[in-house]
Amino acid sequence: MNSMGIDKAVGATRVVVAMSGGVDSSVTAALLHAEGYDVVGITLQLYDHGAAVAKKGACCAGQDIYDARRVAENLGIPHYVLDYESRFRDSVMEDFADSYLRGETPIPCVNCNQTVKFRDLLATARDLGADALATGHYVQRKMGPEGVELHRAVDRRRDQSYFLFATTREQLAFLRFPLGGLEKDQVRVEAERHGLAVADKPDSQDICFVPQGSYAAVVQKLRPGAADPGEIVHVDGRVMGRHEGIIHYTIGQRRGLGLGGESAPLFVIKLEPEARRVIVGPRAALARDSIILRSLNWLPGTPVPAAGRAVQVKLRSVSEPAPATIYPRPGGGAEVVLDAPEFGVAAGQAAVCYDGDRVLGGGWIATAESRLAAEPSVAAVVGAE
Known part of the structure; x- marks a missing residue:
């Protein structure tokens, strides 16, 4: 039994590493390679390559694909770039737009993990003869009385367990998370120790297909005509004003409502997409x-x-x-x-x-x-x- 809990010699154990081009996934590949595992790096091209090159602060962009390739070359491991653009659009982007039109506040990163990464990529890893798929997520995989369990990361500031809630027991059996027991600072040190060019690369901040955090602009592009105007209504029935589309609002929003004259702050209480109404009221x-x-x-x-x-x-x-x-x-x-x-x-x-x-x-x-x-x-x- 090797360190990954697989009943094989380390050198005979093939591990596919999802390499986004960031420091976390790069260190994941480096640590496993240093242990002697048969590591194969895979990077997913998830959206338009040309547009992605100019976008900083997001995962899976053109620069990130280049960085992942450089790390793989430095480690001396095979590296493949898979075009998952159509899968990503169908499973993540389209659902993101439809969710906003329903008056919801979606989390596309969870959907991406649930579909493109832990469903499609996992199947590809199996096709490559892998014994496990490893990622740079900050979460821990442990064995318990009932089998495999998912736990929060040691570094609570980086814990990503919330975004992995949809991971199934079957997927967990195949997944590994080498960084779950490390602090982020330790990961940076490991990147430098292994001579990785991405050691000082900033962490991704934005949703990869949402430039500058402009969710509404993306929804309008995917769903032309989505920003239909309507009324802003107080919970007591008063019409407070007009809006330019419910896609510009989220539950609990306080700023940017453009409403005045109330003694207490107003918040978005409810969105009614069919009536194109934004309901506002007090925090209570x-x-x-x-x-x-x-x-x-x-x-x-x-x-x-x-x-x-x-x-x-x-x-x-x-x-x-x-x-x-x-x-x-x-x-x-x-x-x-x-x-x-x-x-x-x-x-x-x-x-x-x-x-x-x-x-x-x-x-x-x-x-x-x-x-x-x-x-x-x-x-x-x-x-x-």
Whole structure:
């Protein structure tokens, strides 16, 4: 049994490494190569190569493909660039646009991991005779009483477990995450120790196909006519103004509403795509303690008990897990009931359940409601969908 838990000699174990051209995936390849594994690097071209070259701060761009190739040459490992552009557009970009048109706030990076990377790339790795697919994600894979488990990274500032909630048990059996037990600073040191040209390369910040964070511009390009104007309505029924498309708004948004004259700040409470309405109101109207999930991915070997299971749940990638109870629902969904209300819960985001550091799984937020007694005026306009 080698260090990756595979019953083969190290030199006979082939590991495909997903190389984005950044420091994390490059160090992943370097560490495995130094251990003596048969490493093969693969870089995915996910969108227009020409446009990508000029875009900084994103993964899988033209410069990144070049950097990945340089690292592979330096290590002396085979390297392949796979054109996944059409798959990426169909599985990630189109869904991103449609989600915004439904008034949701999507997370395309989760969708990319779920489809293009951990479905399509994993299948390609198997076709290449690989025993494992390794990535530079900051997350830990551990063996537990029920089999393989997913855990938060040692470096909490870099932990990416929220974005990997949709990884299945079957995929986890094949995946490896060599950086999960390292701090980011250690990874930079390893990059320098191995003489990698990307040692000082900045981390990617943006969604790769969203230049300068302009989500609305991308949606308009993919869905011409998406920015239909409509009304901005207060939860008490007052028409406050006009907007130039609900794709410019997200649940919980406070800035950029262009509204004045209220004694208290206004927030986006709800989006009504069919009516082209943006509902605004006080922060209190954002409180939600019942969250309905679709497409639940549950990693433990036993299903969610009918009586519920106590968990800690993250509703945004940057938030801390909050105490809650998860209950199963028909059709593969679930309900998460929070111990205390959360504010700004948005459909299209993910709710990821934890037991301490262990990732239990999660699902996509379909609706979020308040079981608290609401004022009639709020209930009349913002009531359950």
